[in-house]
Amino acid sequence: MLKLENVSMAIGDNTGEAREIITGINLEFKPGKLYAITGPNGGGKTTIAKVIMGIYKNNSGHVLLDGEDISNLSVSERAKKGIAYAFQQPPRFKGLTVPDMLNIARPGLDQVGIRKSLRDVGLCPEDYQDRDVGPGLSGGEMKRIEIAQVLARDARVSIFDEPEAGVxxxxxxRLIGxxxxxxxNSPKSTAIIITHNxxxxxxxxxxxxxxxxRIDKQGSGAEIWPLIKDDIECKVKLQCRGEIGYEF
Ligand SMILES: Nc1ncnc2c1ncn2[C@@H]1O[C@H](COP(=O)(O)OP(=O)(O)O)[C@@H](O)[C@H]1O
Ligand SMILES: [Mg+2]
Structure with a gap:
């Protein structure tokens, strides 16, 4: 089980002063459950994901996996322990092909597996055999490949950061489904989706x-959804009309 105990993280701004980005976060993520993190743009959702993955280090508190404090472990050590993160804005790697990327995610994945992974996220495998995960791909293509590689990982804890953004x-x-x-129905793994969907x-x-x-509200989907529904639906309408950007 993944647990955040009183986790805070500050980043120095350009004046050199540290600004706290997340404060006193207490969360518990159990296996076999689906969690959503939501809230306004700039609220700290991605920061929480990056602190779990080890991309950002927490200044105080503890990140615990099965009771072990992993706060000081590197990203790759956490990946080995079964944590996977699909970036909100996936990084690009020139010189690495799409099948290479899936192979890194899941060593030993054969051609059939690679083709299935790509088809699952709505990409035609033939078009991506030799494509670089570089600047030639659109934002939407990058997003799908990123999601495909996290799904291929089959990690114990998988975090999807706004899988819908730019798609x-x-x-x-389809991706959300x-x-x-x-x-x-996966009793051993935990999924965390950062979403407004x-x-x-x-x-x-x-x-x-x-x-x-900070954590503003927390509870079951049935409990919290009615409290945030109007706000989210209103923003989705504005977005469809092109009156605000996708991120909010
Ligand atoms: N590396 C960074 N340097 C400076 N400020 C950052 C950095 N990462 C995040 N922030 C700031 O932290 C706040 C929370 O960001 P983020 O976690 O990305 O929010 P969300 O994902 O909820 O939109 C924002 O004000 C953002 O500008
Ligand atoms: Mg974010």
Whole structure:
């Protein structure tokens, strides 16, 4: 089980002064459950994910995996222990092909597995055999490949950071459906989805609302969804009309 105990993290700004980005975060993520982290843009959701993955180090508190404090472990040590993170803005690697990337995620994945992984996220395998995970791919393609590689990892704890961002509506439903189907009945693994999606939030075992670097609300999907529904639906409408950007 993954646990955050009183976790805070500060980043120095350009004046050299440290600004606290997340403060006193206490969370418990159990196996076999689907969690959603939501809340306004800039609230600290990605920071929580990066602190779990070890991309950012917490200044205080503890990140515990099965009771072991992993706060000082590197990203690769945490990956070996079974934590996977699909970036909100996936990094690009020139010179690395799409099949290479899936092979790194899951060594030994054969051609059939690679083709299935790509098809699952709506990509035609033939088009990606020799493609670089570099600047030639669109944001939406990068997002799908990133999700495919985290799904291929089959990690104990998988974190998807806004899987819907930059992806067309039809594909969003497909990607989200895939993530839910994979994790909903998976007794050993935990999925954490950072999302504003109105189809995902109500069905999650738990919704965590992060605002201003703190946990604002927390509870079952059924409990929390009615409290945040109007706000999220209103923003989705504005986004569809092009009145605000996707991130909010
Ligand atoms: N590396 C960084 N350097 C400076 N500020 C950062 C850094 N990472 C995040 N922040 C700031 O922390 C706040 C929370 O960011 P983030 O966790 O990305 O929010 P969210 O994912 O909820 O939109 C924002 O104000 C953001 O600008
Ligand atoms: Mg974010």
């Amino acid at each position: 067309d509506l039809w594909t969003i439903q 895939l993530i839910i189907a994979k994790y909903q 109105e189809r995902v939030l109500p069905i999650c075992d738990e919704i965590i609302v992060v605002d201003g670097g």
